[in-house]
Amino acid sequence: MQKIQHVAATLLQSIQRVIQQLYNANLHEEQLQLQKTRKEFEGDVTLVVFPLLRTSKVSPEETGKQIGEALVAAVDYVESFNVVKGFLNVSFTANYWVEKLGEMQATENYGFRSKGEHSRNVMVEYSSPNTNKPLHLGHIRNNLLGYSVAEILKANGHTVQKVQVINDRGIHICKSMLAWQKFGNGETPQSSGLKGDKLVGKYYVEFDKRYKVQIAELIEAGKTEKEAEAEASIMMEAREMLLKWEADDVEVRQLWATMNGWVYEGFDQTYNRLGVDFDKLYYESNTYLIGKELVESGVEEGILEKREDGSIWCDLTADGMDQKLLLRSDGTAVYMTQDLGTAKLRYTDWPSLNQLIYTVGNEQDYHFKVLFLILGKLGFEWAQNCYHLSYGMVDLPSGKMKSREGTVVDADDLMEEMVATAKAQSEEKGKLEGMVSEEAEALFEMLGMGALKYFMLKVDPKKRMLFNPAESIDMQGNTGPFIQYTHARIKSVLRKAEDAGARLLLAPEPIISINENERSLIRLLNQYPETVKLAGDEYSPAIIANYAYELAKEYNTFYHECPILVEEDENKKALRLVISGLTSQVIASAMRLLGVTVPDRM
RNA sequence: GGCUAUGUAGCUCAACUGGAUAGAGCACCUCACUACGGAUGAGGAGGUUUGGGGUUCGAAUCCCUACAUGGUCACCA
Numbered sequence: 001m002q003k004i005q006h007v008a009a010t011l012l013q014s015i016q017r018v019i020q021q022l023y024n025a026n027l028h029e030e031q032l033q034l035q036k037t038r039k040e041f042e043g044d045v046t047l048v049v050f051p052l053l054r055t056s057k058v059s060p061e062e063t064g065k066q067i068g069e070a071l072v073a074a075v076d077y078v079e080s081f082n083v084v085k086g087f088l089n090v091s092f093t094a095n096y097w098v099e100k101l102g103e104m105q106a107t108e109n110y111g112f113r114s115k116g117e118h119s120r121n122v123m124v125e126y127s128s129p130n131t132n133k134p135l136h137l138g139h140i141r142n143n144l145l146g147y148s149v150a151e152i153l154k155a156n157g158h159t160v161q162k163v164q165v166i167n168d169r170g171i172h173i174c175k176s177m178l179a180w181q182k183f184g185n186g187e188t189p190q191s192s193g194l195k196g197d198k199l200v201g202k203y204y205v206e207f208d209k210r211y212k213v214q215i216a217e218l219i220e221a222g223k224t225e226k227e228a229e230a231e232a233s234i235m236m237e238a239r240e241m242l243l244k245w246e247a248d249d250v251e252v253r254q255l256w257a258t259m260n261g262w263v264y265e266g267f268d269q270t271y272n273r274l275g276v277d278f279d280k281l282y283y284e285s286n287t288y289l290i291g292k293e294l295v296e297s298g299v300e301e302g303i304l305e306k307r308e309d310g311s312i313w314c315d316l317t318a319d320g321m322d323q324k325l326l327l328r329s330d331g332t333a334v335y336m337t338q339d340l341g342t343a344k345l346r347y348t349d350w351p352s353l354n355q356l357i358y359t360v361g362n363e364q365d366y367h368f369k370v371l372f373l374i375l376g377k378l379g380f381e382w383a384q385n386c387y388h389l390s391y392g393m394v395d396l397p398s399g400k401m402k403s404r405e406g407t408v409v410d411a412d413d414l415m416e417e418m419v420a421t422a423k424a425q426s427e428e429k430g431k432l433e434g435m436v437s438e439e440a441e442a443l444f445e446m447l448g449m450g451a452l453k454y455f456m457l458k459v460d461p462k463k464r465m466l467f468n469p470a471e472s473i474d475m476q477g478n479t480g481p482f483i484q485y486t487h488a489r490i491k492s493v494l495r496k497a498e499d500a501g502a503r504l505l506l507a508p509e510p511i512i513s514i515n516e517n518e519r520s521l522i523r524l525l526n527q528y529p530e531t532v533k534l535a536g537d538e539y540s541p542a543i544i545a546n547y548a549y550e551l552a553k554e555y556n557t558f559y560h561e562c563p564i565l566v567e568e569d570e571n572k573k574a575l576r577l578v579i580s581g582l583t584s585q586v587i588a589s590a591m592r593l594l595g596v597t598v599p600d601r602m
Numbered sequence: 603g604g605c606u607a608u609g610u611a612g613c614u615c616a617a618c619u620g621g622a623u624a625g626a627g628c629a630c631c632u633c634a635c636u637a638c639g640g641a642u643g644a645g646g647a648g649g650u651u652u653g654g655g656g657u658u659c660g661a662a663u664c665c666c667u668a669c670a671u672g673g674u675c676a677c678c679a
Contacts, residue, residue, distance in 0.1 A: 038622065048621060050659060060659090086659085087622055130679070170679070311677060320605085321675090328677045335679050365606065366674055392608085393672075400672090429641065447641095459615065463608070464672065471614065475641055477627040478615080485641050493638055534618060546616065549626085560634095560643045567638095602641080 011075065011090070015047065018070040025055045042082060043089025044523060050086045060086035094514045097522045098575065102506050104525060105582055111528040111589055113157040120158045121352050124150040124389075126359035127164040127276070131263045132172045133201035135270050137401060137409035137467060138361065141394050141456050144595060146359035147276040148457055148541040149389060151593050156536035161350070165282040165342050168260050174241040176200050177255050178234070179207035189262050195412070197266030200259055205403075210234050246332060270411050275449065275595050280349075282342055288333040291341025294378060295326045303377055314374050324370055339371050340378070347382055355385045357539070362390040362462070389539050392464030394456075409467070419448030421473045422481070426602070435601075443599055447481050450596045454480030457594050458545040478549055480596055483587060486552040487598040490584040493564055497577055500565070506578055507571040514575070517558040521579055524554055528586050532593070541594055548590040555583050 012029055019027055031051060037043040049056075049063045056063040061083055068081030068088050077096040082089050104110050126146020129135060135143075150162045180187070180203040189196045211234050218228035229235070244252045271277070295312050298304035304326060305313050312327040326337055347353055358368060368388035375383035394401070401408045423444040426432060432440050455472040459465045475481035497504065514522070528547070535543040564580060567573040588598050 033621075035621080036618095039625095041622080046622085050621075053659080085622060167679070172679070309677090325677055330677080332677085334677070338679095361673090362607070363673055364679095367679095369606095390607090395672090425641075431639075431641090463615090466614065468614075471628070474628070477641095479627085479641085481641060482627095485639085489639055489642085496638065531618090538618085542616090543618075546626095553626085556642060557644090559638080563638070565638045601639090 011045065011071075011078075014071060014075045014078075015067065018067055018074060019052070019055065022066055022070060023055050023057075027052075027055065037089050039520075041084060041087075041089050042091060044092045044519075045090050047088040047090065048086065049083075049088055064088035094511055094519075097514060097519060098506065098511045100526055101522050101575075101578060101582070105506075105578055110582075111532050111586065112155045113529070113533065115157045115159075118157065120354040121350065122150075122153055122158050122355045122357060123161045123163055123346060123350065123353055124153070124357045124359065125163050125165060126150075127271075127278075128167065128360070129164075129267065130167045130170075130172055131197075131200070131260050132176045132204045134195070134197040134266065135411040137394050137396075137411065137414060140274065140411050140414065140452070141391060141465075142359055142361065143271070143274055143276045144453055144456050145389070145391055145461055145541065148544075148594050149357070149359065149539050151595065152532065152535050152539075152541060152544065155532050155593060158536075161279040162277065163280045163282060163346070164278055165284060165287070165338075167338075168283050169245065169256075169285040169288065171238060171242050172204070173256065173260070174238045174245065175207040176204040177252075177259055178238050178241055179203040179210070180259065181255065183210075189265070195266040195269065196262030196264070197270070199266075200263050207234065207238070242332070270415075273415055273449075274411070282345065284338045284342070287341040287345050288338040289341065290345055291337035291339070292327065292333055294340050294344060295337060298326075298378055303379075314370075314377065316370065316373060319373060321366075321370060321373075324374070326374075336367070336371065336374070339367075340374065343371070343375060343386070344380070347380070353382070355387060356382070357387045357389050359389045359391070362392055362464075364388075365390055387539075389461070391461040394465055394467050397466065397468050409469075415449065415452065417469075418452045418473065419444050422448035422451065422475070425475055431602070443602055446597050446599055447475070447484060447602065450480035450484050450591075450598075451475055452480075453594055453596050454483070454545060454591075457541040458549070460542045461540060480591075481602075483548055483552045483591060484596075484598045485602060486555055487584050487587045487591075488600060488602045489559070490555070490580050490587075491600040493580055494577070494584065496565055502565070502577060503570070503574045504577050504581060505574065507574055509571070511571060511575060515562065517561050518575065518579060521554050521558050521583065524551055525579075525582055525586055528590070531590075535593075544590050544593050548587055548594075551583065551587060551590070555580075555587075 012032060012034060015032055016027060016029070019025060033048040033051060035046050035048065037046045047064075047067065049060050049067070052063055053060060056066070058066070064081075064083035064086070068083060068090065071078045071090060072081060077092050078090055079093040080091045124146055127139065127143050129139060147162065150160045154160050180200070183206055184203060187199065189199050192199060194202070211232055214232040214234055215225070215228045218231060219225060223231065241252055245256060295304060298314075299306050299312055303314075305315060307313065307329075309329040310331065311325060311329040314324045314326055316322060316324055324336065325334060326340075328334060343356065346356060360368065365388065368390075372383050372386045372388075375386065396407060396409065398407055426440075426444060426447065432443075435443070451472060456465070456467075458478065494504075531543060531547045535541065558579070562576055564573065564576045567576060591598050
């Protein structure tokens with residue numbers, strides 16, 4: 001069960017004292033297991049007494065009773081207790097919780113940690129696409145995850161830079177370039193009306209089509225498959241182009257710059273709509289040379305090994321891994337080379353950097369293990385502060401996304417579809433009267449994107465997930481729009497309260513009793529800071545998402561059970577309004593960490 | 603095959619790292635608006651936590667083993 005951190009940290013000390021008095025034993029905090037009380041039992045926190053039996057030398061029931069009685073006597077905010085099996089459930093006074101509520105309300109940026117001893121300088125890399133095709137569903141998970149983790153780290157008091165490294169060079173780009181050159185007839189985004197990344201992607205596909213035809217022909221002519229793949233003329237031309245690129249051939253470089261420019265324009269649109277941003281961009285065309293130098297000097301220092309054919313390798317067999325190629329025999333760089341260079345450049349750019357986080361799919365687990373290992377071997381102490389934020393692939397109901405089977409879900413199309421669905425549903429509910437169309441459009445965007453983002457982020461990053469379009473579009477139950485709806489609903493109540501001139505502050509006199517709904521809601525709100533911390537420690541937006549959902553759900557129960565505006569007792573009314581206000585604030589704050597904005601009405 | 607991750611209700615996911623009767627949503631079946639927003643709430647049904655061993659007061663969680671499903675082992679990125 002869940003451990004308690006903030007709730008009654010002082011309670012722990014009280015328990016220690018009580019045990020000292022009762023059993024004459026000194027126990028460490030770690031030996032005391034405090035956890036949340038489960039819903040079906042009465043109480044605010046629970047002490048597991050099993051581990052204490054050795055000390056108490058009496059039955060679990062008796063131990064719980066003795067400690068419980070002592071706590072009620074010794075601690076003024078402990079109101080009562082009950083013991084079920086080996087669990088001591090402790091309840092706090094209403095006044096304790098109301099005071100907590102007041103504190104939360106008065107706290108600026110409630111839930112966030114301010115900068116301090118624990119603060120680090122962190123660079124979070126995410127997205128990092130190739131420039132030969134448009135972004136797809138997989139990139140969406142990557143982008144949302146990286147963005148959200150960066151925001152969560154900021155909320156934990158760290159200084160964060162979001163970056164990406166753009167894979168703008170290599171054979172894949174040359175394929176698009178070559179196909180465009182040969183078959184494009186000068187087509188541009190302007191002339192075709194196609195988004196830049198889509199246009200370039202089209203020629204990448206075109207290359208692949210021609211290539212396949214040539215391979216088939218060569219095999220027909222008696223070549224083996226391997227020979228055919230290597231000897232196809234279009235592929236040889238592409239390789240030639242790559243060599244020219246590395247040799248700074250003016251014409252090739254110009255075409256390269258033009259086509260990449262188209263792609264960046266397209267990407268920017270996608271990023272914009274997705275709501276993600278970057279503080280700094282790295283380009284592999286700028287870092288691969290640093291990587292090469294690094295590798296060369298590694299050879300000189302005897303860390304790396306140069307073979308007869310001129311290729312350079314790192315021997316990792318002592319670490320239980322293979323030999324790893326770092327530079328081809330023709331002297332060109334591979335992926336690893338570039339990554340070495342990029343990492344070094346980042347630490348040069350930001351010398352006080354404490355941590356480098358790579359948001360990359362788990363298909364590259366091995367790659368990063370090797371990368372960090374080699375960086376360490378090359379003498380960079382910061383290698384141990386590199387972290388691969390690995391996440392699972394996104395599957396479709398039909399299985400894996402496969403470009404050759406045309407099952408790739410395009411990022412732009414998907415967003416468009418989500419927003420269109422949000423629009424259709426909103427219109428069906430017919431609650432938008434009086435909303436100007438501009439406002440309505442912004443709302444559909446908010447809801448559609450909210451549904452998508454929440455759907456992708458609520459799942460534990462390291463698990464692979466299934467993306468079912470039909471389900472993601474659903475806006476009931478555990479979904480983004482459900483939480484957005486709850487927020488809008490609260491805002492509606494608050495507006496009415498304000499219009500009526502109601503008091504939005506707690507009464508100065510102590511409140512003697514609160515009901516179960518109020519109590520559990522306050523308790524939940526009180527857990528927001530530790531939730532933010534946990535999500536930061538675990539690099540997991542899912543923890544925030546699940547919390548936001550639980551909070552919204554709990555509020556809806558409260559809303560259903562407890563009248564607010566029509567409550568006659570003014571103090572009770574004020575209490576409920578404060579709870580409502582804080583809930584809407586925390587919902588908005590938590591969702592913001594996921595990159596989701598919430599509406600005031602919907 | 604080696605390494606690695608995952609396996610929880612029909613489906614999609616939780617379970618805060620060893621604690622109480624394993625929880626939600628979707629789908630299915632009931633019920634609740636002259637009330638502050640029904641994109642809601644209350645309830646029902648649905649589980650041998652992949653199988654088998656072990657560790658201990660206590661296991662979905664840790665260990666061993668078998669099985670299943672991904673990923674990865676390129677002079678690709």
